[in-house]
Amino acid sequence: xxxLLQNIINGLALGSVYALVALGYTMxxxxxxxxxxxxxxxxxxxxFAGLYVAGWISGIFSPTVEFAIVMSASMxxxxxxxxxxxxxxxxxxxxxxxxNVLITAIGVSLFLENLGQIVFGSDPRVFPSLLPVISLxxxxxxxxxxxxxxxxxxxxxxxxxxxxIVHRTKIGTAMRAVSYDIQxxxxxxxxxxxxxxxxxxxxxxxxxxxxxxYGLAYPRVDPLMGVMIGLKAFVAAVFxxxxxxxxxxxxxxxxxLAEALVVYYVSSSFRDAIAFGILILVLLFRPTGIxxxxxxxxx
Amino acid sequence: MSLRHMILYIGxxxxxxxxxxxxxxxxxxxILRVIINTGIAIxxxxxxxxxxxxxxxxxxxHAGFMGVGAYVSAALTTRLFPDSxxxxxxxxxxxxxxxxxxxxxxxxxxGLPSLRLKGDYLAIVTLGFGEIIRIVFLNIPFIGGAVGxxxxxxxxxxxxxxxxxxxxxxxxxxxxxxxxxxxILAIREDELAAELMGIPTAKYKVIAFVLSSFFAGIAGGLFxxxxxxxxxxxxxxxxxxxxxxxxxxxxMGSLSGxxxxxxxxxxxxxxxxxxxxxxxxxxxxxxxVTMIWKPSGLFGFREIWNFFKRAPxxx
Numbered sequence: 001x002x003x004l005l006q007n008i009i010n011g012l013a014l015g016s017v018y019a020l021v022a023l024g025y026t027m028x029x030x031x032x033x034x035x036x037x038x039x040x041x042x043x044x045x046x047x048f049a050g051l052y053v054a055g056w057i058s059g060i061f062s063p064t065v066e067f068a069i070v071m072s073a074s075m076x077x078x079x080x081x082x083x084x085x086x087x088x089x090x091x092x093x094x095x096x097x098x099x100n101v102l103i104t105a106i107g108v109s110l111f112l113e114n115l116g117q118i119v120f121g122s123d124p125r126v127f128p129s130l131l132p133v134i135s136l137x138x139x140x141x142x143x144x145x146x147x148x149x150x151x152x153x154x155x156x157x158x159x160x161x162x163x164x165i166v167h168r169t170k171i172g173t174a175m176r177a178v179s180y181d182i183q184x185x186x187x188x189x190x191x192x193x194x195x196x197x198x199x200x201x202x203x204x205x206x207x208x209x210x211x212x213x214y215g216l217a218y219p220r221v222d223p224l225m226g227v228m229i230g231l232k233a234f235v236a237a238v239f240x241x242x243x244x245x246x247x248x249x250x251x252x253x254x255x256x257l258a259e260a261l262v263v264y265y266v267s268s269s270f271r272d273a274i275a276f277g278i279l280i281l282v283l284l285f286r287p288t289g290i291x292x293x294x295x296x297x298x299x
Numbered sequence: 300m301s302l303r304h305m306i307l308y309i310g311x312x313x314x315x316x317x318x319x320x321x322x323x324x325x326x327x328x329x330i331l332r333v334i335i336n337t338g339i340a341i342x343x344x345x346x347x348x349x350x351x352x353x354x355x356x357x358x359x360x361h362a363g364f365m366g367v368g369a370y371v372s373a374a375l376t377t378r379l380f381p382d383s384x385x386x387x388x389x390x391x392x393x394x395x396x397x398x399x400x401x402x403x404x405x406x407x408x409x410g411l412p413s414l415r416l417k418g419d420y421l422a423i424v425t426l427g428f429g430e431i432i433r434i435v436f437l438n439i440p441f442i443g444g445a446v447g448x449x450x451x452x453x454x455x456x457x458x459x460x461x462x463x464x465x466x467x468x469x470x471x472x473x474x475x476x477x478x479x480x481x482x483i484l485a486i487r488e489d490e491l492a493a494e495l496m497g498i499p500t501a502k503y504k505v506i507a508f509v510l511s512s513f514f515a516g517i518a519g520g521l522f523x524x525x526x527x528x529x530x531x532x533x534x535x536x537x538x539x540x541x542x543x544x545x546x547x548x549x550x551m552g553s554l555s556g557x558x559x560x561x562x563x564x565x566x567x568x569x570x571x572x573x574x575x576x577x578x579x580x581x582x583x584x585x586x587x588v589t590m591i592w593k594p595s596g597l598f599g600f601r602e603i604w605n606f607f608k609r610a611p612x613x614x
Contacts, residue, residue: 035419092591098418099357103547104590106540111583118576227536231430234423273434276427283424284412 002141007260013148013217015256016155020210021233022240022248023162024203030179030243031199034098037105038085040230041112042078042204046211047127047221048120049077054128067130067212075208081112082204083197091193116223124222127215151213158209159249162202166245175199179243228272232259235279241289251289311465319458331457333569335525338460339518340561344545345467345554346514351543352552353475354507355487356414357422360429361515361542364402366436366534368516369523372398373451374442376524391454395520402516403509405432410508414501429539436531447530448523455524463521467514471554474510483507487552544586550596555603560596 021043028036053073057066089108093101137144166172177185178195186192214229215221236255240247255275262274282289322331343365350358375394413424442448474480482503485493494500523529541564549560564582571578589596 033419035423089587089591093594096590096594100590100594102357102419102422103543104587106543107583107586107590109583110540111580111587114576114579114583118580231426231536235427238420238423267438269438270434273431276431279427280413280424280431283416283420287416287420 002139003264006142007264008257009142009144009148011257011260012253013151013256014260015253016152017210017214017217017252018229018233018236018256019249019252020155020158020206020213021229022236022252023159023245024207025230025234026237026240026242026245026248027175027199027203029237030245031175031182031196032090032101034090034101034105035234036090036203037102037230038089038108038112039082039203039207040226040233041109041116042082042085042226043207043211043214043229044116044221044223044226045081045112046074046078046204046208047215047225048116048223049208050074050212050215051125051127051221054130058128063131070130071209071212074212075205078204078208078211079201082200082207086197086200091196113223113227120223122223124220127219127221129219130212130216147216151217154209154213158206162206163245165202171195171198232272232275235275238279238289239282241291244289244291247289247291250291308469312462315461315465316458319456319461323457333566335455335457335460337562337565338457338464339522339525340542340545340565341464341558342460342467342514342518342521343542344549344557344561344564345464345471346511346518347542348546348549348552348554348557349471349474349483349507349514350511351546352550352557353480353487354483354504355490356504356507357418358425358508358511359422359536359539359543360409360425360427360432361511362534362536362538363425363429363432364406364512364515365519365522365538366432366529366531367402367405367512368395368398368519369529369534370398370436370442370448370519371401371516372520373448373523373529376454377448377451378442388454391452391524392459395455395517395524398520398523399513399516402519403513405516406509406512407505410505410512414504414508426536426539429534430536433531433534436534443530445531447528449528451523451527451529453524453527455521460521460525463517467517468554470510470514475554479503479506484552544582546596547586548589548596550598550600552600553596553598553602555601556596556598559598 021039024039024042025036028034028039050070050073054066054070057069060066061069085108089104090101093104131147131150134146135143136146136149164172166175174185174190174195175198177188177190178192178199182192185195232255233252236251237248238251239255240249240251242248255278258274258278259271263271322334326334343361347358347361350356372391372394375397376391409425409428413421413428416424436442437445475484482493482498483506485496485498486500486503490500519534522533526533545560545564546557547560548563549556549558568578568582571581574581
């Protein structure tokens with residue numbers, strides 16, 4: 001029972017990271033209808049930015065301030081990279097077939113991965129432990145420390161902020177309008193190019209947050225770390241119904257839980273298979289995800 | 300098959316055999332290696348071209364089917380029947396064909412449910428299946444698991460690889476010009492219209508997928524029996540992306556484009572060795588630039604022989 005509980009806690013921590021990354025996928029998909037494969041590598045770049053900044057400022061500030069600085073730096077760097085990718089690679093293809101944009105996204109993703117291997121080296125690095133680990137609760141088999149609590153609560157906080165922005169502010173309304181119909185939104189005077197950039201800003205910032213949280217919980221950083229996390233986060237986005245923000249968050253958490261339980265009850269070598277298994281089941285039986293709406297094909 | 304075609308085919312195969320005899324010993328082993336790897340890449344890109352180019356579907360799991368072919372054929376020659384007829388050249392050929400058939404069956408099992416999906420969703424499901432196939436291999440100790448399978452007889456040489464390049468090319472060339480091929484092309488142009496014209500689109504999509512997987516499996520078998528060693532990481536997502544790059548660079552739906560793409564993707568990194576690791580960055584850039592400035596790839600839908608065809612008509 002306690003082991004089950006422990007796995008649920010681990011799964012929640014992992015799942016909230018997936019959820020943050022999944023939000024970036026789902027928002028870009030909602031607005032531009034393509035899978036931004038490069039999102040996972042933005043996540044990776046965020047982790048490296050955090051790693052370097054933490055190295056430069058180590059010991060100057062108190063741990064909490066340091067954590068905040070590292071997280072903001074990582075967010076900032078991710079935003080720059082995300083917007084740059086949109087401006088350079090995706091915008092020229094705004095009117096191109098979706099398949100071309102998808103292939104370009106794969107190209108951007110490979111570019112960032114290979115560049116990362118050149119610049120950072122392909123050996124894994126250790127992410128600095130920014131915050132001292134404090135054990136909050138210790139029963140026989142159950143361990144709950146502050147890192148897990150921070151990962152879960154920070155991601156929850158940012159998800160609420162995101163939900164506020166999307167549903168309660170003017171720019172959020174504009175975002176929803178653009179995702180509904182980009183042409184009509186432009187006719188209504190919404191600057192759709194700026195809204196798309198804003199979408200990339202938010203998605204990339206969330207990836208930056210996720211990368212630092214992931215670094216805290218699993219301190220291993222390498223240029224290819226984004227691939228698997230990105231794929232799983234994408235699965236989470238599809239699971240929740242792509243384009244649906246609440247769906248992505250819930251999908252991420254369910255995926256994290258499923259993964260933790262599979263690792264515990266079956267085998268750790270199947271940890272990557274479960275995500276794809278879920279994906280295939282969802283797409284076969286409910287292709288629009290659990291919260292998605294059906295779209296009828298028009299002639 | 301007319302006598303003229305028969306002579307043409309036998310002549311081509313003899314030519315490949317003779318060229319193989321000559322260059323097997325004369326050529327620098329490094330260059331020979333690049334040429335053979337290019338041949339395997341051509342089979343892969345030709346076969347993916349059938350699904351991604353001709354049928355207009357988007358598969359991102361081609362490496363998985365290549366892996367099925369490689370593992371099944373290598374398991375036959377190395378593990379299941381180590382001291383049997385599978386050690387001989389025809390036996391290996393048989394093992395490679397069986398590997399291709401296994402890949403075709405895998406393609407059927409994957410294609411049947413997933414071809415209901417379109418575009419991005421199909422891409423991601425095939426990606427998922429490709430990864431699942433790889434993870435399954437990772438977890439079977441009998442064929443080496445994560446360590447890989449070593450000691451595969453090195454029976455694939457220039458002749459066998461290019462023999463299969465010829466067979467694949469010929470098959471696809473004839474297929475596209477048949478009524479079945481036209482049906483597959485019609486699906487690419489407009490699936491709904493094709494359905495209305497009475498083409499069983501689901502059936503043809505599955506046929507395209509199975510044939511494509513079969514040839515990918517053949518390429519996998521040749522790869523295994525040329526390298527002598529395979530591990531699950533040889534068939535990862537990155538490999539699938541590489542094959543997609545070949546098809547896209549060459550031009551989706553063009554056989555000559557598939558050739559060109561495979562040659563570029565295999566030979567260019569070798570030529571760029573002077574740039575060391577920076578060559579890894581050049582490829583994705585090439586892909587992005589192609590997509591932005593020449594979205595239809597080098598050849599588009601056209602074939603190399605169509606470039607010459609037009610000349611006499613206008614004069």
